[in-house]
Amino acid sequence: xxxxxxxxxxxxxxxxxxxxxxxxxxxxxxxxxxxxxxxxxxxxxxxxxxxxxxxxxxxxxxxxxxxxxxxxxxxxxxxxxxxxxxxxxxxxxxxxxxxxxxxxxxxxxxxxxxxxxxxxxxxxxxxxxxxxxxxxxxxxxxxxxxxxxxxxxxxxxxxxxxxxxxxxxxxxxxxxxxxxxxxxxxxxxxxxxxxxxxxxxxxxxxxxxxxxxxxxxxxxxxxxxxxxxxxxxxxxxxxxxxxxxxxxxxxxxxxxxxxxxxxxxxxxxxxxxxxxxxxxxxxxxxxxxxxxxxxxxxxxxxxxxxxxxxxxxxxxxxxxx
Numbered sequence: 001x002x003x004x005x006x007x008x009x010x011x012x013x014x015x016x017x018x019x020x021x022x023x024x025x026x027x028x029x030x031x032x033x034x035x036x037x038x039x040x041x042x043x044x045x046x047x048x049x050x051x052x053x054x055x056x057x058x059x060x061x062x063x064x065x066x067x068x069x070x071x072x073x074x075x076x077x078x079x080x081x082x083x084x085x086x087x088x089x090x091x092x093x094x095x096x097x098x099x100x101x102x103x104x105x106x107x108x109x110x111x112x113x114x115x116x117x118x119x120x121x122x123x124x125x126x127x128x129x130x131x132x133x134x135x136x137x138x139x140x141x142x143x144x145x146x147x148x149x150x151x152x153x154x155x156x157x158x159x160x161x162x163x164x165x166x167x168x169x170x171x172x173x174x175x176x177x178x179x180x181x182x183x184x185x186x187x188x189x190x191x192x193x194x195x196x197x198x199x200x201x202x203x204x205x206x207x208x209x210x211x212x213x214x215x216x217x218x219x220x221x222x223x224x225x226x227x228x229x230x231x232x233x234x235x236x237x238x239x240x241x242x243x244x245x246x247x248x249x250x251x252x253x254x255x256x257x258x259x260x261x262x263x264x265x266x267x268x269x270x271x272x273x274x275x276x277x278x279x280x281x282x283x284x285x286x287x288x289x290x291x292x293x294x295x296x297x298x299x300x301x302x303x304x305x306x307x308x309x310x311x312x313x314x315x316x317x318x319x320x321x
Contacts, residue, residue: 001133004172005043005181014184017108017200020046024183031182032189032286038144040180042187044163045137045171048111050093052102052118054127061102064121065093066209066232068220074099077156077163079218081209082117087231089207091117092199092218094163096156103154103165105138107199137168139178140187147178160194189283192293195247195318201260202245202280202293208232210241211295213319243277243295244319250282250290251312257282257290258308264294267305267312276300279308293318 003021006013010026013019021043024031034040052061062070067080074097082091091114093104106114111131118129141147142161149155149164156163166174175181191198197212208231209219221236235241250258264277277296285291292308298321300306306313 003045018184022183023185029286031186035142040182041178042140046108047138048106049132049136050104051130051132056125060125066219068223077158083228087228136165137171139164189285192283211243212245247316248292248313252289254311262309267307
């Protein structure tokens with residue numbers, strides 16, 4: 001579903017899973033600065049929108065998600081994961097309850113698999129699960145934005161900004177009033193700066209929540225009864241995760257950014273030294289220059305200089321070893 005906002009002046013389509021929205025509108029750094037200053041918006045209308053209704057919706061979701069949501073207050077934003085039986089991350093849900101419906105947005109195209117799993121777990125609970133992606137578009141307003149939100153629009157407000165579940169038919173009209181448009185690349189640059197992981201970017205088929213710092217924010221340790229909980233408890237109580245998320249400052253003299261999947265090694269070792277991790281997301285930041293998120297082996301020294309392909313990289317700790 002191509003966004004109608006791709007017709008805005010200067011819009012250049014993104015690539016990969018974000019291809020249905022704009023990568024930028026002609027000036028990546030200007031767009032980043034606008035978001036950092038609390039102005040403008042980002043079109044996230046390609047993200048999946050899932051709604052759960054029914055009087056058992058919170059108690060039922062509480063049994064399936066990594067987050068404590070049985071008593072989630074109306075209007076309070078939270079995030080949660082769905083794990084495999086082995087504790088590997090499958091979905092990340094960004095949630096809010098409006099008093100009648102739990103609204104969640106998820107990675108583009110992942111809503112069908114998520115809904116299939118939820119439907120398989122309904123049993124006797126009084127809940128209904130619906131894909132509302134065709135009817136509602138997610139639009140992001142940065143922290144500090146004074147843009148007005150239309151009456152009746154569900155808002156998910158966090159310290160990073162507000163996610164609006166906007167009727168898709170109103171997207172173009174609202175965008176004309178919400179300030180300058182910023183592309184997904186600007187949004188991603190600020191996400192990397194904030195060390196926020198994204199499913200499908202910072203995760204692979206064996207990622208567990210401890211590796212990405214999702215304990216506490218998306219995983220509540222004082223609840224059980226969800227798929228994969230045994231792995232979470234075992235790592236928390238008895239061990240350490242095999243990998244950890246790091247933030248990298250990349251050599252700014254390089255013309256090209258090392259792409260996702262670029263292998264990392266310790267700079268002091270031989271050029272053909274052992275692989276100790278890989279880049280997950282790399283961006284050009286308006287203040288920090290080229291930076292990235294990466295997964296490295298837990299035992300890599302936190303002060304070790306790294307090499308990403310041929311690019312020097314200095315690491316900042318995100319998840320403790």
